[in-house]
Amino acid sequence: MHTPLRHGLTGLLALCLCGAASAQALTSQEKALHVLNRLAYGPRPGDVAAVERMGVQRYIDAQLDPDHIPFPADLQARLDGLPTYNLSAPQLYIQYGPPSFPANTATPEEKNAARQRAAKEITPASHLARLWMATESPRQLQEVMTEFWFNHFNVFEGKEWVRYWNADYEKNAIRPNALGNFRQLLGAVAHHPAMLYYLDNWLSSGTNTPQAKGRFKGLNENYARELMELHTLGVNGGYSQADVISLARILSGWTIAVREMKDDTDDATFIFRPGRHDTGDKQFLGRVIPRGGQQEGEVALDMLARHPATARFISTKLVQYFVSDQPDPELVNQLSQRFLATNGDIKSVLRVLFDSPQFWARKNYQTQFKTPYQYVISSLRATATPVVNDKPVSGVLNQFGMPLYGWLTPEGYKYSEEAWLNPDALLRRINFVNGLSNGKSPIARPEGTQPSPDAAAVDPVQLIQTLSPMLSQNDVTTISSSPANLQVGLILGSPAFMKR
Amino acid sequence: MNRRDFIRYMGIAGGSAIVIPIGLSGCAVAPVGKPSAATSSSGNAPLAYGTPKQRAHANGDGTPRMVVVFLRGAVDGLNVVVPHGDREYYQARSSIAVARPGQNNGAIDLTGYFGLHPSLRPLMPYWESGQLAFVHASGSPDGSRSHFEAQDYMETGTPGQHNTRDGWMNRLQGQLPRSDSPVQALTLGESTPRILSGRQVVANMPTGRDAARQTLIDQPKVNQAYGAMYADNDALGKAYRDGIAARKELMAEMSSNEQRMANNGAPLPNGLSIDTARLGRLMRGDPKIRLGFLAVGGWDTHANQGNGAGQLANRLAPLATGLATLAQELGPAFNDTVIVVVSEFGRTFRENGNGGTDHGHGNVMWLLGGNVRGHTIYGQWPGLNKAELNEGRDLAITTDFRAVMSTLAEKHMRIPDSAMQQIFPQYTTGMQHVSNILV
Numbered sequence: 001m002h003t004p005l006r007h008g009l010t011g012l013l014a015l016c017l018c019g020a021a022s023a024q025a026l027t028s029q030e031k032a033l034h035v036l037n038r039l040a041y042g043p044r045p046g047d048v049a050a051v052e053r054m055g056v057q058r059y060i061d062a063q064l065d066p067d068h069i070p071f072p073a074d075l076q077a078r079l080d081g082l083p084t085y086n087l088s089a090p091q092l093y094i095q096y097g098p099p100s101f102p103a104n105t106a107t108p109e110e111k112n113a114a115r116q117r118a119a120k121e122i123t124p125a126s127h128l129a130r131l132w133m134a135t136e137s138p139r140q141l142q143e144v145m146t147e148f149w150f151n152h153f154n155v156f157e158g159k160e161w162v163r164y165w166n167a168d169y170e171k172n173a174i175r176p177n178a179l180g181n182f183r184q185l186l187g188a189v190a191h192h193p194a195m196l197y198y199l200d201n202w203l204s205s206g207t208n209t210p211q212a213k214g215r216f217k218g219l220n221e222n223y224a225r226e227l228m229e230l231h232t233l234g235v236n237g238g239y240s241q242a243d244v245i246s247l248a249r250i251l252s253g254w255t256i257a258v259r260e261m262k263d264d265t266d267d268a269t270f271i272f273r274p275g276r277h278d279t280g281d282k283q284f285l286g287r288v289i290p291r292g293g294q295q296e297g298e299v300a301l302d303m304l305a306r307h308p309a310t311a312r313f314i315s316t317k318l319v320q321y322f323v324s325d326q327p328d329p330e331l332v333n334q335l336s337q338r339f340l341a342t343n344g345d346i347k348s349v350l351r352v353l354f355d356s357p358q359f360w361a362r363k364n365y366q367t368q369f370k371t372p373y374q375y376v377i378s379s380l381r382a383t384a385t386p387v388v389n390d391k392p393v394s395g396v397l398n399q400f401g402m403p404l405y406g407w408l409t410p411e412g413y414k415y416s417e418e419a420w421l422n423p424d425a426l427l428r429r430i431n432f433v434n435g436l437s438n439g440k441s442p443i444a445r446p447e448g449t450q451p452s453p454d455a456a457a458v459d460p461v462q463l464i465q466t467l468s469p470m471l472s473q474n475d476v477t478t479i480s481s482s483p484a485n486l487q488v489g490l491i492l493g494s495p496a497f498m499k500r
Numbered sequence: 501m502n503r504r505d506f507i508r509y510m511g512i513a514g515g516s517a518i519v520i521p522i523g524l525s526g527c528a529v530a531p532v533g534k535p536s537a538a539t540s541s542s543g544n545a546p547l548a549y550g551t552p553k554q555r556a557h558a559n560g561d562g563t564p565r566m567v568v569v570f571l572r573g574a575v576d577g578l579n580v581v582v583p584h585g586d587r588e589y590y591q592a593r594s595s596i597a598v599a600r601p602g603q604n605n606g607a608i609d610l611t612g613y614f615g616l617h618p619s620l621r622p623l624m625p626y627w628e629s630g631q632l633a634f635v636h637a638s639g640s641p642d643g644s645r646s647h648f649e650a651q652d653y654m655e656t657g658t659p660g661q662h663n664t665r666d667g668w669m670n671r672l673q674g675q676l677p678r679s680d681s682p683v684q685a686l687t688l689g690e691s692t693p694r695i696l697s698g699r700q701v702v703a704n705m706p707t708g709r710d711a712a713r714q715t716l717i718d719q720p721k722v723n724q725a726y727g728a729m730y731a732d733n734d735a736l737g738k739a740y741r742d743g744i745a746a747r748k749e750l751m752a753e754m755s756s757n758e759q760r761m762a763n764n765g766a767p768l769p770n771g772l773s774i775d776t777a778r779l780g781r782l783m784r785g786d787p788k789i790r791l792g793f794l795a796v797g798g799w800d801t802h803a804n805q806g807n808g809a810g811q812l813a814n815r816l817a818p819l820a821t822g823l824a825t826l827a828q829e830l831g832p833a834f835n836d837t838v839i840v841v842v843s844e845f846g847r848t849f850r851e852n853g854n855g856g857t858d859h860g861h862g863n864v865m866w867l868l869g870g871n872v873r874g875h876t877i878y879g880q881w882p883g884l885n886k887a888e889l890n891e892g893r894d895l896a897i898t899t900d901f902r903a904v905m906s907t908l909a910e911k912h913m914r915i916p917d918s919a920m921q922q923i924f925p926q927y928t929t930g931m932q933h934v935s936n937i938l939v
Contacts, residue, residue: 108803399690408648423743478728495736
């Protein structure tokens, strides 16, 4: 049988002198693949060669400085064309939130329709924006870190009002700070209505304060607890239940400017309401917090951002994401020290990581099992499948158990093999990528349209080149002796492509 | 009831309980004053829980199985098992109450005080034979009114704890005798729900009419090609081979079953019943399948809920048929199986301005199985007076859902008492009110 691969096979085997010697340093081609797998969502056609040409060090430097990477005008134009993506948080609330709901006299059908508009209009736009950025943005590390921090500061789009704002949260609180300063990131999150709503701090009022009534009647500890447990110190970070209560009291009155948004959409969405703030004395993490209204919360965020437990917790998560499920304590230490020395400069911390021997060790090369999101995005990139319709992508992420913006609890997704590797997951991935091979995927065309008759199938020879040196010789032999229409699916469904 | 729980229960009930021996192995604890609570001056019918059917344990193949049916969206338990003996129920629900037994679209009387929604008539044979019971005023003690949060708590089995990653059914699976079967636990549909997430391998059963149809990976040529790449004995290789083995087993079982059905000339059932029929046949044919899970949505009836007829009725009818189909198709394995129906919370006692109900608290759990000690309502009815309602608006909870699940885990699935803390950590109240739900 003549298969496309057989023709190109001799040349490909030369490209694929794959790592037999386990202790050897990575080759320059392997290094290029490695940074594309870890700092980006895998190679697109031509990427490995391009990175090899420019040198991995220069690639890393460029990725750490995203503002100097030109942003494609075509991608910008498509983002600008998304109707809800460029609305401000107050505009989103007014146009889609309760102010837009019909009067009580409306029929239940009218009320339901009003409530469902956000899911019909905002959600597809926010998913498209994320998927375009992940698959196409040349500022790949910024996208990787945007996903990382969104997950670290997770909000769930299915919790009522969060749906209005999760795209704005990502766009204006997370992405601009993804490679910036941790304290600024923490502050942007703490003031954003998506987080205020998701973890209920907007409802929280100091006990017996003048404006503590109705649904705002009591202290809510939800955000205060997760702020320490998940966002900063970590569960064993040395705080007590008394600290949780203190922090909740400190943050009482931090809320969403619901009334103000209705009056003036240019205004901020955050407001501090002194009438709901607990003005009593507070001890927090062994310190007396001077009475200072909103400033108390800023002081608490400063303390948390500078805390050694926070440095350790964040460093551990970064090493797990970029190096190995089993973080090397020595590397975690180095990152923590840089974190503390630079007051949480994320770029500097990542530089330590990318300079470390652990990052480049062969035992950590091609070893991390991709999360469903990494797997889906990397297969779209490798096959250069454009995301025209977000629904099939969102659907498959749902199926794989990692819905986009859909993790309902605040700890976010795990990035470990243990969390994602199971028999059913592998078979689903295999079925999914086989749908990408013939160029007729519903992802690449508008909803409800037929595939174009001249849609070109993905060329397996080119795909192997794109991913080289990922596949083993054994894989290439198996693939080339299989029927032509299965080859792309076999490449993307191979054990090698499951990992990064 | 084991000794520990008996003592624990007595400790809680204090001096206000009497012990009534029931049948051969069990005893019920009836707090004094429980029946009198209902014979108040309001003209209500006397509170009555029904009398369990006296019968002997029915033998199956001896391998215990359990199926959890999750009604996502919070079903209105007060219209499922209807307190038709309570006048306040009718006052609070002027347009959506299920009418009294004997009236048009009225409840089917169960105990003289409680009745069943008329759409659930297909389940009545199981009530009559003593294989159907309910636990009323049950649920998760956490006060959340958020669907997502409450479902999550009920699935992780740790109400109030945000960060439990795995589900209690997966932890339960981990306590079953070791099995090399890749299909020890089966969930219907494509994604793995939180309740079954965790370390143990869980298989997904395809749903719908085309479920038994071959996909690409089922073609021998295809799975052989992948098999060659996944030949290594590493984690990926093992996972791949487990996946193919599970798929082959399910596909073979499904296609032979469907073949058999076709031969008998029986038509394929519709909707939910397609899937429950398949699940029942799989579990009957393969005793290695110990746990099953399916979720049914569409219960969030904020508007136009209807009463004995209408929106809720139209959703309950196929559910009843689906459950009855499951029971039938389990065949002799019905005696080895307990089917539990749960929902994240109940709905408000009073109807709202749109002919619906909002997010509430207490609900009813359903128990169906060959050895469920049925024909009775378990739990402790808290009453519907304003003072008795949770926050003045919802049915209160007097039985923690974990009491029911612990009882089933320990007494039915035979999980050792010592392992229960791993399945429901922090839960210490044992089998309160429900130690006696099995024959």
